[in-house]
Amino acid sequence: MEEDRLREEICELGRSIFERGLTHGSTGNISARCPDGWLLTPTGSNLGRLDPARLSKLDWSGRLLAGDQPSKESFLHLAMYQERQRNGAVIHLHATHSVAISVLEGLDPNDLLPPLTAYYVMRIGRLPLVPYYAPGDLGLAEAVRGYAGRHHALLLANHGPVVGGSSLAAAADAIEELEATAKLYLLLQGQRVRPLTPAQLADVKRRYPEG
Numbered sequence: 001m002e003e004d005r006l007r008e009e010i011c012e013l014g015r016s017i018f019e020r021g022l023t024h025g026s027t028g029n030i031s032a033r034c035p036d037g038w039l040l041t042p043t044g045s046n047l048g049r050l051d052p053a054r055l056s057k058l059d060w061s062g063r064l065l066a067g068d069q070p071s072k073e074s075f076l077h078l079a080m081y082q083e084r085q086r087n088g089a090v091i092h093l094h095a096t097h098s099v100a101i102s103v104l105e106g107l108d109p110n111d112l113l114p115p116l117t118a119y120y121v122m123r124i125g126r127l128p129l130v131p132y133y134a135p136g137d138l139g140l141a142e143a144v145r146g147y148a149g150r151h152h153a154l155l156l157a158n159h160g161p162v163v164g165g166s167s168l169a170a171a172a173d174a175i176e177e178l179e180a181t182a183k184l185y186l187l188l189q190g191q192r193v194r195p196l197t198p199a200q201l202a203d204v205k206r207r208y209p210e211g
């Protein structure tokens with residue numbers, strides 16, 4: 001059954017993300033659209049130790065249908081799904097290098113990172129910064145809604161990335177590409193850098209228009 005497969009996939013992905021240090025403690029949450037609602041990791045859960053049977057199942061108004069209480073950040077996921085009907089999965093992490101980018105001064109808030117590699121252009125493209133909101137402030141949901149129609153990848157200021165994808169695998173590939181590019185960007189601080197040229201960038205976008 002589709003939902004059972006998604007439950008297994010969320011737990012397997014959570015374990016992989018946690019074991020590679022892409023989020024820590026009980027931070028980060030993973031969701032997936034299923035035939036009659038959506039699944040989300042529960043509040044306070046550690047992504048390395050998820051139980052498929054206890055994932056939160058919600059409806060499209062955010063109401064809990066079954067399972068444990070959902071992550072307190074469920075509104076982030078709901079805003080992404082509501083604005084992006086084609087998204088089948090959303091991942092939010094407190095990934096160290098991406099968080100570092102979210103607190104760095106002097107970056108363009110409409111396009112935080114330069115096109116260092118073609119894969120970054122294909123999987124992320126343009127990454128905007130969503131202004132800071134305190135934990136639990138529902139103003140963040142409205143802010144995310146404002147960006148989500150135009151962007152599948154967002155960086156929350158002083159917090160972390162939120163990335164949607166057609167599937168769990170696509171969302172994971174994109175958020176991992178973002179974290180790797182953030183790390184690369186930080187490694188290159190103070191060095192002379194040669195990002196893709198405008199012509200190389202246009203060529204990648206022509207070959208992979210979905211990017």
Ligand SMILES: [Zn+2]
Pocket residue numbers: 027028073092093094159160
């Ligand atoms: Zn968070």
